[in-house]
Amino acid sequence: xxxxxxxxxxxxxxxxxxxxxxxxxxxxxxxxxxxxxxxxxxxxxxxxxxxxxxxxxxxxxxxxxxxxxxxxxxxxxxxxxxxxxxxxxxxxxxxxxxxxxxxxxxxxxxxxxxxxxxxxxxxxxxxxxxxxxxxxxxxxxxxxxxxxxxxxxxxxxxxxxxxxxxxxxxxxxxxxxxxxxxxxxxxxxxxxxxxxxxxxxxxxxxxxxxxxxxxxxxxxxxxxxxxxxxxxxxxxxxxxxxxxxxxxxxxxxxxxxxxxxxxxxxxxxxxxxxxxxxxxxxxxxxxxxxxxxxxxxxxxxxxxxxxxxxxxxxxxxxxxxxxxxxxxxxxxxxxxxxxxxxxxxxxxxxxxxxxxxxx
Numbered sequence: 175x176x177x178x179x180x181x182x183x184x185x186x187x188x189x190x191x192x193x194x195x196x197x198x199x200x201x202x203x204x205x206x207x208x209x210x211x212x213x214x215x216x217x218x219x220x221x222x223x224x225x226x227x228x229x230x231x232x233x234x235x236x237x238x239x240x241x242x243x244x245x246x247x248x249x250x251x252x253x254x255x256x257x258x259x260x261x262x263x264x265x266x267x268x269x270x271x272x273x274x275x276x277x278x279x280x281x282x283x284x285x286x287x288x289x290x291x292x293x294x295x296x297x298x299x300x301x302x303x304x305x306x307x308x309x310x311x312x313x314x315x316x317x318x319x320x321x322x323x324x325x326x327x328x329x330x331x332x333x334x335x336x337x338x339x340x341x342x343x344x345x346x347x348x349x350x351x352x353x354x355x356x357x358x359x360x361x362x363x364x365x366x367x368x369x370x371x372x373x374x375x376x377x378x379x380x381x382x383x384x385x386x387x388x389x390x391x392x393x394x395x396x397x398x399x400x401x402x403x404x405x406x407x408x409x410x411x412x413x414x415x416x417x418x419x420x421x422x423x424x425x426x427x428x429x430x431x432x433x434x435x436x437x438x439x440x441x442x443x444x445x446x447x448x449x450x451x452x453x454x455x456x457x458x459x460x461x462x463x464x465x466x467x468x469x470x471x472x473x474x475x476x477x478x479x480x481x482x483x484x485x486x487x488x489x490x491x492x493x494x495x496x497x498x499x500x501x502x503x504x505x506x507x508x509x510x511x512x513x514x515x516x517x518x519x520x521x522x523x524x525x526x527x528x529x530x531x532x533x
Contacts, residue, residue, distance in 0.1 A: 212244045213489045214271035215482060218262045220279050220302075222249045224399060224427060225454050226474050227277065229532040230300065233475030234275065237482035245482070246271070253399045254346065256282040267293045273485035275478065276310075277301045280349050284309045296488055298495075300477045302353045303503060312484075312495050313503035314477045318356035318451070319363075321470035324510040324519065325449040326364020328468045329420055330385045331516035332447055336419070338365070338389040341411040343404055343423040343432055344375050347396035354424065357451050358394075361422045365389070392418055397428035404431025412439050423450040426457035426469060433465050443467075453511055455531040461511055462524040468512035471522075473533025476506050506533070 217234045219227035231247055238245035246269070248262035256279045263286040266274050273296040276287070284304050287297050291311070299313040307313060329338075345354040350373075358375045366385025370377040376394040383389065392415040395407035404427060411418060412435065421436070423429040429450040436446055443464045450457065453471020460466040484495040498505040510521040 212242050213486050214244045214246070214266075214269055214273075215485050216246045216248065216262060216266040216269075216271050216274045216276075217478065217481075218248045218259050218266075218274060218276040219300075220250050220259075220277045221253050221255070223252065224425070225456060226301075226425070226452055226472075226532075229454065230277070230474040230478045233478035233533075234482050237479040241483055241486040243482055243486055250279050254279050254349065256280045259283050260286040263287065263290050266290060266295060271295055272489050273297065275300050275481040275485075278304045278351070280351060281305055296485055296494070298481045298484060300481055301472070301474060302351060305350070305352060307352075307502055312497060314481050314484075314495075314506055315503050316451075316470075316472040316508050317501070317505050318353050319360040321451045321472065321508045322357040322360020322362075323364035324470050324508065324521075325422070325451065325468050326361040326366075327519045328364075328510060328512060328516045328521070329361075329422075329447055329449055330365045331519055332467070332514065333384075333386055333420070335387045337387060338384055338420050339415060339418050340389060340391045340420045340422065341408065341418045341432070342375070342391060342394040343397045343407045343411075343421065343428050344394050345396065345399050345424045347394070350374075357424055358422070361449070390415075397424055397431065399425045399428055401427045401431040401434075404428030405435045406431075408432035408435035409439075412436070419446050421446055421448045423448065426450050426452040426454060426460065426466065429457070429466050429469075430460060433460075453509070453527060453531060455528065458511060458524050458527045458531050461513060461527070467514065468510060468521075471509045471511050471527055471531070473506050473530075476533035480504070480506070 250258045259279050275298050277300050287309050297310045299310040301315050303313040355373050355375050359369045359372050362369050381390045392411050397404040397407045421432050447467045449468045451470045453469050511527040512521050513523050515521050
């Protein structure tokens with residue numbers, strides 16, 4: 175992986191021009207007849223507007239070259255675009271691929287996944303397990319609950335008893351996906367706030383006590399995991415309460431959008447703690463600059479590499495991957511990143527995180 179890191183950083187830097195379109199088909203020697211030429215695998219990501227998924231594609235492509243896999247890549251037009259992913263699954267079935275790696279865009283994708291499995295394809299979810307989790311053969315992912323918990327614990331420690339006036343920038347408000355509620359609810363649990371239903375965002379008490387003092391949740395806004403929507407979400411919450419001093423965000427693009435809104439409102443870095451999840455190279459740079467105060471680092475390159483390797487191994491030997499002990503998925507790891515460590519919360523600094531960003 176080290177040899178690929180420079181290219182991955184370049185991929186992140188040019189994300190804006192890398193978008194592949196709805197069904198961009200690229201492959202390692204892909205001529206459309208993968209079943210005849212080698213082990214056919216489709217990687218279907220949520221979108222290529224997020225550098226997280228661009229890095230995932232780079233990791234899959236490198237692993238495919240190393241394992242004799244014919245890789246086809248496809249992406250939704252935007253986070254939440256289920257129809258494009260469904261069509262990509264149908265295409266994989268028609269090609270006779272051996273397996274699919276997918277970051278599901280929503281519940282409507284599950285029926286298409288079932289059709290793929292019925293057709294004999296081995297399906298691995300990456301990053302985001304479907305609902306139900308057993309709709310796929312296995313999931314390779316960050317423990318998103320732990321990722322949220324870590325930034326929540328860090329936030330509570332940094333506040334040191336101060337009133338927490340919290341903005342919650344979630345992913346969606348029109349559909350339920352586990353990555354959304356696991357990060358949101360994990361953050362609140364890390365803060366020491368009682369959550370009502372741990373699989374539902376926004377149903378906890380709006381005011382009460384966290385582990386260090388009193389809190390108020392100003393509201394939950396959907397960011398779509400995007401910078402522009404993150405800025406709008408933050409603007410909406412500042413209208414409700416200009417005294418926000420804690421901002422939770424689903425990911426780093428949303429965090430950067432929130433930062434822009436706060437800056438436009440005259441808020442300084444000393445006024446507000448911004449925490450997030452991803453740990454991408456750009457996000458780690460934002461931690462170093464103080465734009466983001468802490469983030470939980472995930473490893474999408476590792477997810478994709480292991481996924482490609484697992485399908486190649488399954489075809490060659492019949493050996494299927496196994497879940498991590500005590501979990502219903504394969505845990506690819508998480509680390510808290512901050513240049514302001516908190517007592518009792520294990521973390522790495524931005525310099526260390528930049529050496530392993532994206533995994």
